[in-house]
Amino acid sequence: MLIAQNIKKSFGDLQVLKGINLEIQKAEVVSIVGKSGTGKSTLLHILGTLDSADEGSLIIADQEISKLNPKQLAKFRNQKLGFIFQFHHLLNEFTALENVMIPGMIAKSNQKQLTNKAKELLDYFGLSDRLTHKPNQLSGGEQQRVAVARALINDPQIIFADEPSGNLDNVTSEELHHLIFKLRTDFNQSFVIVTHNNELADMSDRSLTMEDGLIKK
Numbered sequence: 001m002l003i004a005q006n007i008k009k010s011f012g013d014l015q016v017l018k019g020i021n022l023e024i025q026k027a028e029v030v031s032i033v034g035k036s037g038t039g040k041s042t043l044l045h046i047l048g049t050l051d052s053a054d055e056g057s058l059i060i061a062d063q064e065i066s067k068l069n070p071k072q073l074a075k076f077r078n079q080k081l082g083f084i085f086q087f088h089h090l091l092n093e094f095t096a097l098e099n100v101m102i103p104g105m106i107a108k109s110n111q112k113q114l115t116n117k118a119k120e121l122l123d124y125f126g127l128s129d130r131l132t133h134k135p136n137q138l139s140g141g142e143q144q145r146v147a148v149a150r151a152l153i154n155d156p157q158i159i160f161a162d163e164p165s166g167n168l169d170n171v172t173s174e175e176l177h178h179l180i181f182k183l184r185t186d187f188n189q190s191f192v193i194v195t196h197n198n199e200l201a202d203m204s205d206r207s208l209t210m211e212d213g214l215i216k217k
């Protein structure tokens with residue numbers, strides 16, 4: 001599903017990634033742990049094609065990322081990849097349903113199919129009575145489930161999550177973690193998750209530790 005080889009990245013004089021090698025299989029949940037400032041988010045952004053590496057190669061779903069021009073890359077990212085962030089970045093002026101539909105609208109999917117799919121996803125997440133609520137009318141856990149539904153709207157090959165339970169309370173975090181593994185079971189969904197949460201790291205198929213710009217052996 002994803003093969004990263006010898007990924008290197010510096011910001012000025014600071015070399016943050018020193019040659020990362022990583023493979024993710026289909027339906028695999030891989031967590032990345034490590035101290036603050038070790039480059040976990042930087043790695044996740046590069047794997048998610050949101051930032052580019054200085055060196056190394058990245059292949060996702062048989063596509064070599066460096067061969068795509070910016071327009072192709074934007075399309076690839078929108079159609080094949082999903083993202084869940086700690087601060088969910090839902091758009092406050094749109095309803096839950098509209099927020100879930102946004103990545104599909106960018107992909108210019110059929111509007112009616114898209115609406116139905118977004119409703120199905122929100123139903124799957126137990127949010128069918130929250131379709132017209134705005135984000136500020138939803139609880140933190142509900143907002144995060146909307147964000148997960150949004151990440152799924154284009155059937156991504158892989159979902160990247162940066163501290164997805166970072167600003168949730170324990171009970172809500174646990175719900176989110178169970179949801180992640182339910183998606184893995186129900187849809188063979190692959191995940192790469194940066195987390196400080198030990199429970200989530202322990203539940204993962206593999207938990208990798210980053211240290212000093214490398215994945216610790």
Ligand code: ADP
Pocket residue numbers: 011016034035036037038039040041042043
């Ligand atoms: P983590 O997610 O593990 O806490 P980050 O990947 O966010 O770590 O950051 C790793 C290091 O790279 C930090 O020292 C951070 O200050 C630096 N860094 C991250 N992004 C940038 C950037 N855009 N410009 C300059 N330095 C950055």
Ligand code: MG
Pocket residue numbers: 040041042
């Ligand atoms: Mg980070």
